[in-house]
Amino acid sequence: MDLKAFEQRIESGSRLNVDEALQLYRHAPTYWLGRMADGVRRRKHPAGVVTYIIDRNVNYTNVCVARCNFCAFYREVGHSEGYVLGFDEIYQKIEETKALGGGQLLLQGGHNPDLPLAWYEDLFRGVKARFPDFKLHALSPPEVLHISRMSKLPVPEVIQRLIASGLDSVPGGGAEILVDRVRKLLNCYAKASADEWLGVMRDAHQAGLRTTATMMYGTVETDEERLEHMLRLRDLQDHTGGFTAFITWSYQPEHTERGGREATGIEYLRTLAIARLVLDNFDNLQASWVTQGGKVGQLSLAFGANDMGSVMIEENVVRAAGAVYCMDEVEIVRNAEDAGFAAKRRNMHYEILGDPFFRAHHVPRTLELSTAREAGDTSEPVELVNYPARSAAGKRQRSQPPASPVA
Amino acid sequence: MSINTAIADRARANEALTAAELDELATADILSLGMLADEVRRARVGDVVTFVRVGASGAGAGEAGEVRMTSLPETLAATVAAVAQAKAATGGSALSGFSLADIIDRGWGDLAGVLKQLKQAGLGAIVEAPLDRLSNPEAALQACQDAGITVQSLSLQKPNAEGRTPMLMQARALAARFPWLTTIAPLPREQSIAVPTTGYDDVRAVALARLALPGVPNVQVDWTQYGPKLAQVALTFGANDLDRVSVTDDETLGRRRTSLEDVTRNIVAAGFQPRERSARA
Numbered sequence: 001m002d003l004k005a006f007e008q009r010i011e012s013g014s015r016l017n018v019d020e021a022l023q024l025y026r027h028a029p030t031y032w033l034g035r036m037a038d039g040v041r042r043r044k045h046p047a048g049v050v051t052y053i054i055d056r057n058v059n060y061t062n063v064c065v066a067r068c069n070f071c072a073f074y075r076e077v078g079h080s081e082g083y084v085l086g087f088d089e090i091y092q093k094i095e096e097t098k099a100l101g102g103g104q105l106l107l108q109g110g111h112n113p114d115l116p117l118a119w120y121e122d123l124f125r126g127v128k129a130r131f132p133d134f135k136l137h138a139l140s141p142p143e144v145l146h147i148s149r150m151s152k153l154p155v156p157e158v159i160q161r162l163i164a165s166g167l168d169s170v171p172g173g174g175a176e177i178l179v180d181r182v183r184k185l186l187n188c189y190a191k192a193s194a195d196e197w198l199g200v201m202r203d204a205h206q207a208g209l210r211t212t213a214t215m216m217y218g219t220v221e222t223d224e225e226r227l228e229h230m231l232r233l234r235d236l237q238d239h240t241g242g243f244t245a246f247i248t249w250s251y252q253p254e255h256t257e258r259g260g261r262e263a264t265g266i267e268y269l270r271t272l273a274i275a276r277l278v279l280d281n282f283d284n285l286q287a288s289w290v291t292q293g294g295k296v297g298q299l300s301l302a303f304g305a306n307d308m309g310s311v312m313i314e315e316n317v318v319r320a321a322g323a324v325y326c327m328d329e330v331e332i333v334r335n336a337e338d339a340g341f342a343a344k345r346r347n348m349h350y351e352i353l354g355d356p357f358f359r360a361h362h363v364p365r366t367l368e369l370s371t372a373r374e375a376g377d378t379s380e381p382v383e384l385v386n387y388p389a390r391s392a393a394g395k396r397q398r399s400q401p402p403a404s405p406v407a
Numbered sequence: 408m409s410i411n412t413a414i415a416d417r418a419r420a421n422e423a424l425t426a427a428e429l430d431e432l433a434t435a436d437i438l439s440l441g442m443l444a445d446e447v448r449r450a451r452v453g454d455v456v457t458f459v460r461v462g463a464s465g466a467g468a469g470e471a472g473e474v475r476m477t478s479l480p481e482t483l484a485a486t487v488a489a490v491a492q493a494k495a496a497t498g499g500s501a502l503s504g505f506s507l508a509d510i511i512d513r514g515w516g517d518l519a520g521v522l523k524q525l526k527q528a529g530l531g532a533i534v535e536a537p538l539d540r541l542s543n544p545e546a547a548l549q550a551c552q553d554a555g556i557t558v559q560s561l562s563l564q565k566p567n568a569e570g571r572t573p574m575l576m577q578a579r580a581l582a583a584r585f586p587w588l589t590t591i592a593p594l595p596r597e598q599s600i601a602v603p604t605t606g607y608d609d610v611r612a613v614a615l616a617r618l619a620l621p622g623v624p625n626v627q628v629d630w631t632q633y634g635p636k637l638a639q640v641a642l643t644f645g646a647n648d649l650d651r652v653s654v655t656d657d658e659t660l661g662r663r664r665t666s667l668e669d670v671t672r673n674i675v676a677a678g679f680q681p682r683e684r685s686a687r688a
Contacts, residue, residue, distance in 0.1 A: 030678070367601060
């Protein structure tokens with residue numbers, strides 16, 4: 001392998017094809033990949049700034065019919081641990097987020113058959129009525145598809161209705177690996193095939209929304225399939241330019257049906273670096289400290305990442321699979337600065353909002369991320385009776401008065 | 408900032424770098440520093456990564472290469488008795504224990520005499536000598552030598568990036584004075600929950616230890632304390648030994664589980680050859 005020739009090609013901005021990328025991913029020394037990725041990061045972000053966002057990662061329900069075998073978060077319909085957050089609970093979380101300097105919710109959840117489109121519309125309108133400037137980065141492509149299927153409305157129409165209710169942008173969750181062979185093995189093909197996931201993103205971009213893109217690796221896929229995933233994202237980005245960022249993380253195996261082992265830290269850094277080289281039309285790559293920990297999260301900044309992601313405040317999904325890391329704004333800023341960067345707050349569009357919030361405001365330290373609810377709280381929000389349930393369990397539940405109303 | 412090539416050449420030639428040179432290396436960009444440390448490490452000790460599975464005293468040795476006592480009793484008599492009891496239960500595995508600083512802090516009198524008693528009771532080695540806790544490291548290590556008992560590693564109790572270079576210079580002098588000192592554990596034993604050391608801090612400390620100590624073959628990372636991800640990355644920054652791999656395969660430990668499969672998988676994925684070792688005594 002002629003690394004010098006690759007070096008010249010990458011530095012001149014030439015695009016890697018799949019064979020070249022595979023060769024580098026498999027055989028290039030880790031430091032070489034890091035140096036190349038760091039060079040591309042420097043060219044795209046010459047000011048030496050590392051960004052992050054203050055937002056809250058809220059999972060509005062854990063009830064899900066998709067049954068992906070890599071997920072430890074979901075509960076089946078009718079399960080005693082299933083929950084749906086009430087509107088007032090979500091408004092309260094927004095209040096708490098604003099107090100920490102946040103301006104957005106990352107709102108995602110299970111494919112709950114008992115939450116119709118109107119529930120999402122009412123929630124979004126309720127948020128915007130109370131917090132007009134607050135942003136909703138909500139509903140990954142499989143959730144949009146789920147709503148589309150339940151409501152029997154085409155995806156573009158669902159997106160338009162969600163935008164009209166207050167949707168600001170779409171998170172890139174549920175991509176896993178955008179290869180149908182892999183998706184079938186992970187039991188996530190039915191929730192969204194690779195084409196369907198990309199189709200929702202295309203529709204969202206055409207509707208004027210910006211979105212992110214993700215990749216969860218380390219289950220059953222081959223190296224070639226990881227690169228195929230990246231190339232499919234690159235192709236769509238060439239057409240729409242709608243992706244703001246790419247985020248990759250390793251599969252978290254604990255408490256999942258699939259089980260197995262987690263990919264190593266070195267594999268993460270190599271995957272991040274090759275993504276920086278392949279995804280030449282993506283400006284921003286996030287460090288996944290929530291799966292890799294703060295230390296490898298910080299080292300990601302030397303392997304192509306230019307963004308520390310979100311302070312999260314709350315996290316439920318990877319926690320369920322064994323990852324329990326926490327970085328509040330103080331820690332994110334300290335790590336970015338320790339690595340030699342200026343740390344700046346941003347919004348979902350990667351527009352700089354300013355210097356660290358905690359430097360101008362009193363913000364208590366957070367050493368552990370919050371959860372959706374206190375353990376064991378399965379109370380039913382009162383407003384759910386206003387929405388028709390589809391499942392038998394949901395119909396039974398809604399025919400009875402709520403046991404412990406939230407609001 | 409890139410690496411000063413003259414300093415890099417001196418490091419490659421196993422020359423003793425000055426404090427000023429180490430300070431300059433500490434400001435180099437993290438990837439260049441790591442590449443140099445990795446190159447020097449491969450030249451000095453090859454591509455083998457050693458690891459030791461450590462069992463707790465009282466839990467049975469099992470497949471442990473070493474049984475380690477961590478809790479130091481209040482009196483010398485109780486300690487001697489505990490060592491003897493642990494040794495009897497090790498089933499032939501090497502028995503190590505304690506921090507040299509903890510033993511000194513007990514104030515049990517003549518240190519060499521105390522260490523001789525512990526050795527006679529069955530203690531094979533002192534686990535560590537934390538340089539930032541020893542007021543007179545040379546005298547303490549001389550007492551170990553006089554007692555005929557080794558110290559498995561020079562270590563650091565608390566994070567102190569500013570004091571790193573003096574500590575490394577001190578470690579180099581001690582290793583020259585006591586050639587049986589073959590291991591340094593440069594990452595601090597204590598971590599603040601609110602302000603832990605950063606990933607850059609940690610791998611920089613590992614790389615500088617590798618470059619500063621040509622006479623110390625082993626740069627060690629604690630697998631249990633630092634976890635598989637950081638420990639694995641540290642291997643590519645000059646570390647070549649993983650300490651405190653658990654002898655039990657306890658799934659309740661979650662992501663920090665330390666099974667033989669996990670440690671060997673991480674070593675191989677980092678591009679090295681795993682080799683299980685016994686205790687250093």
